[in-house]
Amino acid sequence: MTTVATPRPIPLPPLPRLPPAVPRSGVPDEARRALRQLLGDVDRALATAFRDGADASALARRRGESVARVVIHVWGACLGDVTGAALFAVGGFGRGLLFPCSDVDLLVLAEHPEPARLRALEQCFATLWDIGLKVGHAVREPAQCRSLAAQDASVFTSLLDAYRLAGDPALDAVLRGIVDDPELWPPREYLAARLAERDARHARYDDTAYNLEPNLKDGPGGLRTLDSLRWLGRRLAHAGGLEDMQNEGLLDPAERVSLCEAETTLRRYRYALHLEAGRPEERLLFDYQRGLATRLGFEDEHAKNLGVEQFMQGYYRAASLVERLGMQIAERFVEMLETPSAAQPVGEDFVRYGSRLAVRDAELFMRRPAALVEIFIARLDQPGLIGFTADTMRRVHQATAIHGTALADDPQTLAAFLRLLRRGAPAVDALWRMNRHGLLAAVLPAFGTVFGRMQYDLFHVYTVDEHTLRVLRNMARFADPEARRDFPIGCEIWPTFDKPELMLLAGLFHDIAKGRGGDHAVLGEEDARAFCAKLDLPPEDIELVAWLVRWHLLMSTTAQRQDITDPAVVQRFADQVGDWARLDHLYVLTVADIIGTSPRLWNAWKDRLLADLYTAARYALRSDVQLPLHASARVRECRERALNLLLAEGLGADAIATVWADFPDLSFLRHRPEQIAWQTLAILRAKGATPLIEVHPFSVRGSTELFVYAADRDGLFATVTAMLDRMRFSVVEARILKSQTGRALDTFLLLESDTQEPASLPRAEELRVRLQRALAQPAPVAPAKRSMSRHLKYFQMPPKIAFNAAGERTQLALVCTDRPGLLAAAAHAMLEVGVRVHDARIATFGERVEDFFEITDRHDAPLSGEQQEKLLQALLRRVGNAKASA
Structure with missing residues (x-):
């Protein structure tokens, strides 16, 4: 397995030396060819530096600086020194970052532009296209720009990153006047607009960062999430960078470091993707994944831990962290704008402020680690809660990081975890939240090894950790009476479980050994036995969980690969299952597993196939039936x-x-x-x-x-x-x-x-x-x-x-x-x-x-x-x- 090192300090290519100044009449053909050659030389030098290990952010900034010089040069050639008009960089270009194939976004503010000036602007933009830059541009009068910004939060947001490249300096103040106007998008309205945009954007990607071909830029946990945090920080707290947000108490030092590291990974992947695709591609398509893994130095460890899987795991881990912290920081912004509520006690250790839960004692999680799990249990018992206070979330993260995997050996923490699992279906939402806070992997270290682990095929749509949590959520559906129409057998079985925690444990462990090499069901059985022993479960309960993990594929493979109308096939299956209790548990796990693998896998055919095998096996397991019907x-x-x-x-x-x-x-x-x-x-x-x-x-x-x-x-x-x-x-x-x-x-x-x-x-x-x-x-x-x-x-x-x-x-x-x-x-x-x-x-x-x-x-x-x-x-x-x- 190859570990990709932190980018080395590689000397950056020098900024380009521009051709001599040209008359305002425009850029002659010879100069255009020279500029085109110059940009090509810059891009080739930057690609070489990236191949040698240079930092992608530094290279994107250097390309932004180089392109800015060229754009300013062409502006001067076409318009000269002007008053009443200015050229601004916006978008990623405005933030000073240009990836290898990124568009060059430009805004011209012009007061009453006359036809001659408009023709000069057309010449300027045509020249930029002609020399190889993909330019997106808009020409607006200040009043028009203000009106559009007032109507559309996205237009307003684009102005936050704008900086003047050339033209009349007086228009700097005009643009700043629009951006800083408190009547344009006040904090509450701006936050609501940005959260609505986030939700709509995430919905296009199934609200998960774990897609097989994720979007590095706009998908959940992508670079747009980090941009949005900076925009919110600037508008709501006058803190436009991660360091500024830390100074304002919106981030703690560890969170800022984590976000910076994740951003470094995402930018590196995006830089490599542009080079691999040769165009402004933002999706990690299958077409490029293997090539990118090789380009970034990942190698196959063994058949069940391919280099491409390691590469994608790096993406999923970075994107998951950005998505998780992005959601939490957005909640902090919401809380910051809310009117404080009166405290209401929740047990001995917690207190409720409106719709958020908090700890009474700031040192509770450090003093008594089991409280990390107990606060999630307390949340289940409090209707109307939407989460924890910002300070409590931060303390959960800090305590989890400090305690680490020692939580997995703390008897009180494990006892609290077992109490949570015994809640049955309601515990599933708590487990999802624990995972978002990084706590589930601390209590269950083996789960941390499959965090972000993909399987390079079309059968497994989600990473192993995402799939596992979806399996648990599918199990929880069987406790909902409204699901009886779709899952009559599962809904009939679930209420009969005296110990639903055993079903949840089997779900947690069924794929936990993926990627290690060997049979994941055999290795997972060993892990399940060890963890259940830590929970001090009775031997018969441990045996059931371990058996389910070991044979979690038995029912699906029997149904789909053998002739279940053959009594001998059914009898062999029934003999291996042994009794009705195991059959009930295996059926629930099998259905939840198939649905959680891919939304396209479950259909009426498989529903009836498994139902028929289940019914036939129950008949075969009757005490008075010893042999298959002749x-x-x-x-x-x-x-x-x-x-x-x-x-x-x-x-x-x-x-x-x-x-x-x-x-x-x-x-x-x-x-x-x-x-x-x-x-x-x-x-x-x-x-x-x-x-x-x-x-x-x-x-x-x-x-x-x-x-x-x-x-x-x-x-x-x-x-x-x-x-x-x-x-x-x-x-x-x-x-x-x-x-x-x-x-x-x-x-x-x-x-x-x-x-x-x-x-x-x-x-x-x-x-x-x-x-x-x-x-x-x-x-x-x-x-x-x-x-x-x-x-x-x-x-x-x-x-x-x-x-x-x-x-x-x-x-x-x-x-x-x-x-x-x-x-x-x-x-x-x-x-x-x-x-x-x-x-x-x-x-x-x-x-x-x-x-x-x-x-x-x-x-x-x-x-x-x-x-x-x-x-x-x-x-x-x-x-x-x-x-x-x-």
Whole structure:
């Protein structure tokens, strides 16, 4: 692992020497070429200095100074010495900082500008563009500037950073008069406007700094947050810098140092990003993350701690700190403007001032560390609180920093932490707040190691710490009766937990060992046991938490990768779980974990899939059930229930029996009675016409069901999958069966690819019509050719293809990177070498696909070694590359 050192004091490139003064008539072509060359030389010298380790802030200031010289030179060439007009730098340029590709923002104040002066200004700005500067400019009269500033807080804010580059010095006072006017945006109004702007800006980024492709400038915890603090400090407290804010008591020394260090990281990343992208890019896109990690000296430690993950962890830690302190300092500004409230006692140690909680004794946290946790418990018991007083927040931070991880070994602190966890769902909000104050990582040091830790894939949308807290919040939703409609099983289970703290502990530890190398579930189990022992939990409670951490992926992998309609699969799962209590806890953890991994992962299909496994496992765990229901008994039960459904529709028993005589027993083993009834009804209504295509928009497990009843032929599966891909449907499960008379009885469960929702009625009908038309053609439909998304192309992995014997069939496992048309491509590879598909399990995890097929040759025999090799090569040609492993 490479640690990036603090920027070294590298000599900065000298300021540019400008060409000789030119007449006011403008900048001649030769001088323009010289200025263009000069700016290029400056940028190349600065890039070299950055590569050698120079400080990004110093380099951005040097570029700002260099560009300012050029801008002043061009202004003089186009306008000369003028009165009644002045040129001001605004934005980042006004703050004296220009990153490699930043825009040059300019404001001209001009009193009654006549046409000749306007033409000169147009010439000035055109020249600046011509020599390679990306200029944003505005020309305003003073009265107009004042009017706009009064209407728009953003315009007013831009003037706070303005400084005059050239022109009439008298306009300095005019601009200062606008900025310093107490009637323009008084403190309360300005604070409200800036907080509203912050909230709207953060909402565009899902209110989190933990996006996979975060915005360095405008995202939560980005550089804009630090700028906003300075603007608020200047307007509300006449303290425009972090040091000034410390002097005014708005920051303590440690906070100022932390913010300065975080700002150094963010500026360094932004400088490198501009160089890497070659344009004013502010997003840490996947396109650049690996290159930036290399540019900044990060190296892979091992397969589970990549250099790019370390690089992104540096960003997330800096942004998280800026976001946390930014929110707290904003609260201090709010408190500063509020009228003080009378004190109301809250227990022996705390006191309430209006909507904020404070400590009675300023030294309480130092004298009794457990009070650090207790104040968060006290907040739960006080309705209407919005937080702590500014002084109390500061003391929480100071005491947490001083005590450090010693809190994790303090019996009283751990006892208080356990009391908090025993509150169940309400404790989750307290844990979120503790994390914002840095306290959770002190009480639980292992949590600090995953703070800001990303996983470089498309499956895990959040960093490990953010994901963990979202999992806890999802658990808390199960305690809310209003969530019963969306999570009926979870809401039924949660109130039955006598010890909800065990569920919260399992959530806290389930991913806590990510990034260390090795199996994070095994390592996390060890951590969970050790911490639960510190909490002095009973052995049986420790065992439950440890088991949940160790097997937290068991239920999701069983449901998504195995056939849960197979009683043997359910029984193996039930045997591993052991009892109803573990099953209940595992179900809650599994659902909360999936939702907390990515908002796109949870859908009605997975909801029903897990619910079915949960229900089947509870049945298998009944004390009077020792063995799975025998296959023949399950077939008989399914036939009886389906028959009753069809008789209720008015169908005759003889007609039903005629259809079922052609159905294999596997139909009744693999399908629900409702599906059998629906398929049977469709066949009878078709009166022998084939191919028969039926689409049930909302069928089992919240999916759309496609039923294909046709003369079986090679290429049928390939045509169906190709059409589904063309119409943007995702296949989540496929059952490929053959009737006694050689007809295909194929069932596909589908979701819309874009929304992961079932199809609408019009879409279902469109699918039926188009597939009916396609199957009427003798030739298979070719897969569509579509380009891979920008995201997916950065997460390519060599496909892994494995063959295993499975009785009279061969099992094929295909693990690879997802891409448009993958299943259709695999189906055509099988068609190419004469392989038939009899069953398919389709699972997608972010950018990773894990598909399992049961296949045979054209004679329904298992594949020979030679046939497996031919299929392997065909699959590699269509879905993989030469680096694949078999």
